[in-house]
Amino acid sequence: MPTALVTGATAGLGSAFARRLATQGYDLVLVARSETDLKERAEDLREEGVEVEVIAADLTSDEGCDAVTARLEAAPAVDLLVNNAGIGHERPFLTTGIAAEERLLDLNVRAVLRLTNAALAVMTERRAGAILNVASVAALGPAWLSSTYPASKAWILAFTESLATSHQVTSAGVRMTALLPGYTRTEFHQRAGIPTTFPAPWLWLSADDVVRAALADLEKGTVVSIPSIRYKIAAWGLRHLPRGLSRVAAWDISKPAH
Numbered sequence: 587m588p589t590a591l592v593t594g595a596t597a598g599l600g601s602a603f604a605r606r607l608a609t610q611g612y613d614l615v616l617v618a619r620s621e622t623d624l625k626e627r628a629e630d631l632r633e634e635g636v637e638v639e640v641i642a643a644d645l646t647s648d649e650g651c652d653a654v655t656a657r658l659e660a661a662p663a664v665d666l667l668v669n670n671a672g673i674g675h676e677r678p679f680l681t682t683g684i685a686a687e688e689r690l691l692d693l694n695v696r697a698v699l700r701l702t703n704a705a706l707a708v709m710t711e712r713r714a715g716a717i718l719n720v721a722s723v724a725a726l727g728p729a730w731l732s733s734t735y736p737a738s739k740a741w742i743l744a745f746t747e748s749l750a751t752s753h754q755v756t757s758a759g760v761r762m763t764a765l766l767p768g769y770t771r772t773e774f775h776q777r778a779g780i781p782t783t784f785p786a787p788w789l790w791l792s793a794d795d796v797v798r799a800a801l802a803d804l805e806k807g808t809v810v811s812i813p814s815i816r817y818k819i820a821a822w823g824l825r826h827l828p829r830g831l832s833r834v835a836a837w838d839i840s841k842p843a844h
């Protein structure tokens with residue numbers, strides 16, 4: 587049985603990844619901070635007849651990353667790493683506080699860097715494996731003004747594209763995909779205190795649909811996966827409209843009325 591390690595596996599997209607991968611016959615390693623949630627998810631998933639390990643780790647800390655990289659370097663080998671855990675902030679830069687901004691960077695960027703590094707070392711040696719890094723359509727442009735979240739996701743996109751098509755990775759037969767979801771119904775917005783009254787209901791995606799599209803794209807070797815026609819069009823706009831126009835149209839979270 588192949589093994590997949592999913593970070594942020596107890597809610598939202600991570601939980602949907604774990605569910606879908608279990609139905610595809612993957613044994614799982616689930617990572618999140620809450621041990622109680624991890625144990626509950628593991629029990630549910632074992633009903634699919636797969637082995638499930640859990641690692642309770644805060645990926646904003648060195649110790650948390652060390653615990654997960656140790657598992658990536660151990661046996662049985664991890665065939666698929668899903669770097670999914672990520673956070674956003676509702677408040678604009680300068681009011682979040684530097685500690686919160688550093689936490690966002692530690693989770694959205696530094697943990698992805700460390701886990702990808704550990705997984706790729708083993709995968710290129712084994713000449714097999716795949717890595718899916720969860721970014722966002724916000725990676726493509728100034729989606730929100732005065733938010734550092736889009737910058738963190740732009741890093742994931744650039745990082746993944748740079749490695750995915752490199753000789754080092756392709757010649758070892760390892761696949762890498764950056765996933766760019768649009769607004770998806772998960773716990774993300776509630777946890778960050780971001781209102782879910784925006785955007786219009788038809789723009790919200792389901793986590794299961796996003797995961798299905800992402801895994802199909804990874805299988806095909808697509809480097810940048812953008813689930814749904816709606817967000818493929820939005821992504822085209824963000825990529826091709828003059829940057830100045832995108833900035834003018836962007837939502838400014840530092841405006842008093844936002």
Ligand SMILES: NC(=O)c1ccc[n+]([C@@H]2O[C@H](COP(=O)([O-])OP(=O)(O)OC[C@H]3O[C@@H](n4cnc5c(N)ncnc54)[C@H](OP(=O)(O)O)[C@@H]3O)[C@@H](O)[C@H]2O)c1
Pocket residue numbers: 593594595596597598599600617618619620623643644645646670671672673674693720721722723766767768769770771772773774775777
């Ligand atoms: N939802 C959207 O609209 C949307 C759109 C584009 C991109 N994304 C991206 O999709 C990814 C998943 O988001 P989601 O919407 O599924 O979020 P979610 O529903 O809030 O789930 C977050 C998961 O990450 C875990 N987590 C949070 N902080 C962590 C930490 N410090 N260390 C380890 N695990 C941590 C949480 O468990 P614990 O709290 O127990 O740790 C939970 O399992 C993120 O990278 C997000 O940026 C989301």
